[in-house]
Amino acid sequence: MANAPPISRFPVPAIEDAPADVRARILEVQEKAGFVPNVFLVLARRPDEFRAFFAYHDALMLKEGGLSKAEREMIVVATSGANHCQYCVIAHGAILRIYDKNPLIADQVAVNHRKADLTPRRRAMLDFAMKVALRSVEIEDADYARLREHGFTDEDAWDIAAIAAFFALSNRLANAVGMRPNDEFYLMGRVPGKR
Secondary structure (H helix, E strand, C coil): CCCCCCCCCCCCCCHHHCCHHHHHHHHHHHHHHCCCCHHHHHHCCCHHHHHHHHHHHHHHHCCCCCCCHHHHHHHHHHHHHHCCCHHHHHHHHHHHHHHHCCCCHHHHHHHHHHHCCCCHHHHHHHHHHHHHHHHHHHCCHHHHHHHHHCCCCHHHHHHHHHHHHHHHHHHHHHHHHCCCCCHHHHCCCCCCCCC
């Protein structure tokens, strides 16, 4: 779109001007997705922060453990909805729809996870994630006991908390800089044949 709004309130560097490792990561994502998610372009203006952000992102979102990829994305979408982060709800909602093979789940979870079509296990996971995101001072042993009742380990609880906390940072930064979601995200996982 010729008159598309800017993707950030701040200048975005050209990919070719980014440091070699940052440029390589951006091109790798472009190759895989078919486009460059705007978060990569926006953060490229600060290479050290780009590296730190994506290192922690990858440590949380790509690791093996008791949470599936869809469940990790579900935490992002639910907490980002609560934090009113359009970028993360749209971008991670697309990824969630693809991982869960469910075109409805992201919208349900973003608006109100308690009314979403979830298993009791996933509802308990999101209850805990939302408490971390919105009322972390209230976390107590009973919250961990409830997770254990649904088969989560203490390491899973740490992952849930860390994802909610990391994306609280991401949500606030995205909102502050006015990060715009890519148009490509809106249809992903909604229409058969769309990735």
